[in-house]
Amino acid sequence: MAKTAFTLAGLTLKNRVLVASGTYGYGDDTLDLADPAKLGGIVTKSLSMKPRAGNPPPRIVETSSGMLNSIGLANIGVMKFIEEKLPVLRGLSTAIIANIAASSIDEYCQVLEVLNEQEGVDGFEINVSCPNVREGGLNFGTSCPMVSEITARLRKLTRKPLIIKLTPNVTHISEFARAAQDAGADAVSVINTLIGMAINIHTRRPMLATTTGGLSGPAIKPVALAKVYEASRAVKIPVIGIGGIMNANDAIEFLIAGASAVQVGTANFVDPAAGIKIAEGMNTFCDENRIEDIGSLVGSLVTTGNVSVVDSWL
Amino acid sequence: MAKTAFTLAGLTLKNRVLVASGTYGYGDDTLDLADPAKLGGIVTKSLSMKPRAGNPPPRIVETSSGMLNSIGLANIGVMKFIEEKLPVLRGLSTAIIANIAASSIDEYCQVLEVLNEQEGVDGFEINVSCPNVREGGLNFGTSCPMVSEITARLRKLTRKPLIIKLTPNVTHISEFARAAQDAGADAVSVINTLIGMAINIHTRRPMLATTTGGLSGPAIKPVALAKVYEASRAVKIPVIGIGGIMNANDAIEFLIAGASAVQVGTANFVDPAAGIKIAEGMNTFCDENRIEDIGSLVGSLVTTGNVSVVDSWL
Amino acid sequence: MITQELSPVTGVRQLADTVFVCSVRSPRIASEVKPGQFVNILIEQTTDPLLRRPFSVYRVDGDRIEIIFNVVGRGTALMSHKGPGDTLDILGPLGVPYSFLDESFSTALLVAGGLGVAPMPLSTGFLKSRGKKVVTFLGARTASAVLPHHLENLQVATDDGTMGFRGNVVELLGSVWKSHTYVKPKIFACGPTAMLRGLAAFAVKQDIPCEVSLEGPMACGIGICQGCPVELVGEEKKFALMCKDGPTFDVRKIRF
Amino acid sequence: MITQELSPVTGVRQLADTVFVCSVRSPRIASEVKPGQFVNILIEQTTDPLLRRPFSVYRVDGDRIEIIFNVVGRGTALMSHKGPGDTLDILGPLGVPYSFLDESFSTALLVAGGLGVAPMPLSTGFLKSRGKKVVTFLGARTASAVLPHHLENLQVATDDGTMGFRGNVVELLGSVWKSHTYVKPKIFACGPTAMLRGLAAFAVKQDIPCEVSLEGPMACGIGICQGCPVELVGEEKKFALMCKDGPTFDVRKIRF
Numbered sequence A, B: 001m002a003k004t005a006f007t008l009a010g011l012t013l014k015n016r017v018l019v020a021s022g023t024y025g026y027g028d029d030t031l032d033l034a035d036p037a038k039l040g041g042i043v044t045k046s047l048s049m050k051p052r053a054g055n056p057p058p059r060i061v062e063t064s065s066g067m068l069n070s071i072g073l074a075n076i077g078v079m080k081f082i083e084e085k086l087p088v089l090r091g092l093s094t095a096i097i098a099n100i101a102a103s104s105i106d107e108y109c110q111v112l113e114v115l116n117e118q119e120g121v122d123g124f125e126i127n128v129s130c131p132n133v134r135e136g137g138l139n140f141g142t143s144c145p146m147v148s149e150i151t152a153r154l155r156k157l158t159r160k161p162l163i164i165k166l167t168p169n170v171t172h173i174s175e176f177a178r179a180a181q182d183a184g185a186d187a188v189s190v191i192n193t194l195i196g197m198a199i200n201i202h203t204r205r206p207m208l209a210t211t212t213g214g215l216s217g218p219a220i221k222p223v224a225l226a227k228v229y230e231a232s233r234a235v236k237i238p239v240i241g242i243g244g245i246m247n248a249n250d251a252i253e254f255l256i257a258g259a260s261a262v263q264v265g266t267a268n269f270v271d272p273a274a275g276i277k278i279a280e281g282m283n284t285f286c287d288e289n290r291i292e293d294i295g296s297l298v299g300s301l302v303t304t305g306n307v308s309v310v311d312s313w314l
Numbered sequence C, D: 001m002i003t004q005e006l007s008p009v010t011g012v013r014q015l016a017d018t019v020f021v022c023s024v025r026s027p028r029i030a031s032e033v034k035p036g037q038f039v040n041i042l043i044e045q046t047t048d049p050l051l052r053r054p055f056s057v058y059r060v061d062g063d064r065i066e067i068i069f070n071v072v073g074r075g076t077a078l079m080s081h082k083g084p085g086d087t088l089d090i091l092g093p094l095g096v097p098y099s100f101l102d103e104s105f106s107t108a109l110l111v112a113g114g115l116g117v118a119p120m121p122l123s124t125g126f127l128k129s130r131g132k133k134v135v136t137f138l139g140a141r142t143a144s145a146v147l148p149h150h151l152e153n154l155q156v157a158t159d160d161g162t163m164g165f166r167g168n169v170v171e172l173l174g175s176v177w178k179s180h181t182y183v184k185p186k187i188f189a190c191g192p193t194a195m196l197r198g199l200a201a202f203a204v205k206q207d208i209p210c211e212v213s214l215e216g217p218m219a220c221g222i223g224i225c226q227g228c229p230v231e232l233v234g235e236e237k238k239f240a241l242m243c244k245d246g247p248t249f250d251v252r253k254i255r256f
């Protein structure tokens, strides 16, 4: 069997498949259906200092091969997370990455400080696709200096793996990946959702109460792959690939494009065991192709030479 | 029957549905299958000064509810277009919008000047998603000053409708729409394709010879709608909505979001009569909903008040 | 316990214009499901439709479950073309059942609008086997849309008066209520949100206990996406999840 | 003339492990199609798969056409489940047929690899009715993958030697060639690109006229997307379109 483990800033994941923030709850709802011990890790729903109720309904709508959501970072708050969820998560034998959302840099720091002392929190992923209250709601993640500053401030507070999760809604994601790297991040996650919208033509109202929302699912996979390719060529730190991964082949595409690991999001809604099946499928692929270390796939894209047409029907 | 005509800077289109650049050839390949006289207009494949062979194969790959292309602006050049295609187009009884692509501002100007004198060319759409040779291949369309300058230079050369086609691969498309408006554009087209990628995991090569390409089709519709909404609220000039429109309902969503007209692209590959069927379907919708002027739908999105859950199954 | 079952389709039959019943062999779900719970069905392996589609369980017959559904879009259209030889990937049973074990009532008033009849046959059997009296009020647009199968003590209302009472089902209940003799009644309802709102107002006014089964967009059906909030009464902007804390709710506890 | 026909499926039968034949009623296409042309089929109305799928026309029988296909992905998997009652939206006939009307040859050597046999039955009938002699060389992986139906003067090569000549079909042709007695021969071929390249090299070396039917990704199939370039010999980086100028090409005119 191929070597599947992956070490990120001292944290060893047993394989390269994590479940993405906001798409697996706090890991405790799916225990009947899927054994988290078979995952590389669980990224929690974004946690903020205080609980957040989230946006009014409707919060989700399906689109062609994708879905829009406007959950609004609904979460139980970091304190209740520590009291109620973390004890369960500690028992799951998989890495737990706490995802943090905030509306000011100080709040990011507060949440991280509270979590940093907790046993069972193995690392952090910082959701910078949040409205910045001081700057009138503009997204932190679309300002390079902001991403730098958040990363630098948080880096001082923790020695655990610090991952910055980038938004794709920018012209050059490579600039943001570089900003995160230069400010001390251990990795970047690429991508969060694309801004999108859908309309009910009979009521002339948006299908989401918030008008626009975040697009995820297989529809965005080509965009996510291009962003991972762009980001991974710009930085030396690992890139974690996210966006529309439904099966092992999709995940392998991300590794070849330059991702060191992947996260599975929307696919969990279709199949709560998707992450596990993907990790297993990647092993099978390695075995069939005599790949000894799955890490050898990372960034192995061949871009020179002639590309010949595949004619598998003949 | 509802009023469907739409007047743009003196040019009256019989309805609000055009076929998008690069997705209908030069209008002469589909005459067996669809009568162009039933379309609001045809936007030609992007024309450059000299003919362009385009990129090597593979140039297209299907993705989930979408497709990637890297045609490479293959076109016969403006001179051959005038000699061979324009005479046919003149006979089609529909508006002909010449789309222009170039790798320098001077080339944009040259192509437009040549076409401006031609009878049968009713307006221009400027594809700014082209590599700028002087700036090392960076996209014209991702630089606001460049979009301004191109628009201003071209505006001086023509009194025919001048439409700037914007790329979605920027942080705030509204800034680009405003730049085009302020420099004298009569309308903006929103959107061109999203940058995307797909990989053959067996050969580890990109599925497109050019590594990345442009994503189109229903997968991108939510993104396109959000960009149309953003752009149309930022400018007073009409916005032409493009992206993943497959049927009349999709087109109506774009009008409600703020588009004054729409273009149909990838759908033509699935059904060469898609544009006509969409125009007809929009009429039916208006009749059924007693809408007298389809223009009354434009920008009619209702965003206040509670949005209640649709329960059409009950 | 929630299970994921690859369930062979045993048949799909048409009941009305756009209404079908699909039977599948799902032994584990069949043995665990309670009335008011639902299943979440992956209809195709392609990515359009992408998400599962939620459906109430209409009936249980041995190791088979039945779904009654209306063709309203892509997923339900595809499901109407299934037949023996096809397989559906089903997650269930999901959600909180109607609280039929509640000792405080002895007459269940089942109130359904349109395809809100879906959970009622399973409910009827369950209630009868536990010695409860069942009275059913069914509303529909017109006579041909009435789905009267496997129900008990049925009273019908149609919008156009082509069958039973002319008017909506809440008006029917109101008209019956004046002279009712139900012993310890409790309402259990399912139907369009507008109807359920009217019913809730009636129940509160008449001081009858009332549970409704809600429906709305769901992505996961199992509580991991936070996509299906239902506002709770009392606390400001506090939400329950329709899929996990519902779909059945006491009307006094929610704002809908 | 290209037409768009909503074609009722009359049957889908399995020929081999992953190989099926689909028959549809498409009177206009059936009456116009010539050997080597193809049709572009919209298999589902959902958006995944999104684009049409191109297939050679295998046979024509009255107002019906037949497609032979290999299940390689989503579209072909869905097509293998079709049957009477289903309808396919078909565009055709498309592309340039084999130039069988060419007077310079009198023996057609049909050379096919794997499912490259697809255009050959229609070709055989057409050639015979015009008084041409037909000899067919068919290559396959193994005996069970040989699809010998509706062919004339068949010679088989299998990679594993389980039927006929052991080796590939180009080697088979080469071995026969030494002692051939074909009068004014011309090769018409279809198969994997690697095979067609080998065949082209052989044909050029032996100075035999040779036409191949290419295949590769297509979005539109009718010349409006520029997605299917085939490099032309002579002019630098000049492309023909596989769908409109092909799929059949004289091997001396293209670089592939």
Ligand SMILES: Cc1cc2nc3c(=O)[nH]c(=O)nc-3n(C[C@H](O)[C@H](O)[C@H](O)COP(=O)(O)OP(=O)(O)OC[C@H]3O[C@@H](n4cnc5c(N)ncnc54)[C@H](O)[C@@H]3O)c2cc1C
Pocket: A062, B310, B311, B312, B313, C038, C049, C053, C054, C055, C056, C057, C067, C068, C069, C070, C071, C072, C073, C074, C075, C076, C077, C115, C118, C119, C214, C215, C216, C217, C218, C247
């Ligand atoms: C708990 C629960 C139980 C349900 N039980 C049943 C049942 O027993 N029988 C039945 O026929 N239906 C039931 N529904 C509704 C059913 O899930 C939808 O009709 C179905 O998902 C539509 O899928 P589609 O692909 O055909 O439609 P789509 O193509 O997705 O949409 C078509 C139309 O249906 C509407 N729609 C889509 N999803 C929903 C939804 N979840 N609820 C309401 N409208 C929707 C859309 O707004 C659109 O107008 C239930 C829903 C829930 C949440």
Ligand SMILES: Cc1cc2nc3c(=O)[nH]c(=O)nc-3n(C[C@H](O)[C@H](O)[C@H](O)COP(=O)(O)OP(=O)(O)OC[C@H]3O[C@@H](n4cnc5c(N)ncnc54)[C@H](O)[C@@H]3O)c2cc1C
Pocket: A310, A311, A312, A313, B062, D038, D049, D053, D054, D055, D056, D057, D067, D068, D069, D070, D071, D072, D073, D074, D075, D076, D077, D115, D118, D119, D214, D215, D216, D217, D218, D247
């Ligand atoms: C002119 C022409 C004639 C053809 N005639 C036949 C025929 O008679 N019988 C037949 O079985 N097939 C034929 N093909 C190939 C057929 O179009 C593809 O096998 C089909 O499109 C695959 O669709 P899918 O959805 O099942 O596969 P997808 O899910 O789209 O892809 C699955 C696999 O098939 C490969 N693939 C996808 N599209 C093509 C393609 N166009 N060509 C080659 N490989 C592809 C992919 O690379 C992938 O490996 C022909 C192709 C052309 C261009």
Ligand SMILES: Cc1cc2nc3c(=O)[nH]c(=O)nc-3n(C[C@H](O)[C@H](O)[C@H](O)COP(=O)(O)O)c2cc1C
Pocket: A020, A021, A022, A023, A045, A046, A069, A071, A073, A099, A127, A165, A191, A192, A193, A215, A216, A217, A218, A220, A242, A243, A244, A245, A263, A264, A265, A266, A267, C225, C226, C227
């Ligand atoms: C319903 C939903 C909720 C999400 N919530 C969060 C969140 O709280 N924090 C975050 O960083 N990302 C969140 N995401 C984004 C995902 O983690 C992921 O980046 C995105 O969905 C793309 O991956 P996918 O296509 O595999 O879903 C959410 C996505 C969805 C669909």
Ligand SMILES: Cc1cc2nc3c(=O)[nH]c(=O)nc-3n(C[C@H](O)[C@H](O)[C@H](O)COP(=O)(O)O)c2cc1C
Pocket: B020, B021, B022, B023, B045, B046, B069, B071, B073, B099, B127, B165, B191, B192, B193, B215, B216, B217, B218, B220, B242, B243, B244, B245, B263, B264, B265, B266, B267, D225, D226, D227
């Ligand atoms: C194959 C293909 C070729 C295209 N060529 C051009 C082009 O030459 N010039 C241009 O401005 N846009 C071009 N486009 C972009 C389309 O005009 C349109 O903006 C985009 O495809 C989104 O619309 P759709 O989703 O309806 O296809 C092309 C798109 C496709 C798919």
Ligand code: FES
Pocket: C217, C218, C219, C220, C221, C222, C223, C224, C225, C226, C227, C228, C241, C242, C243, C244
């Ligand atoms: S549908 Fe996902 S939480 Fe309810």
Ligand code: FES
Pocket: D217, D218, D219, D220, D221, D222, D223, D224, D225, D226, D227, D228, D241, D242, D243, D244
């Ligand atoms: S497939 Fe579109 S031009 Fe050939």
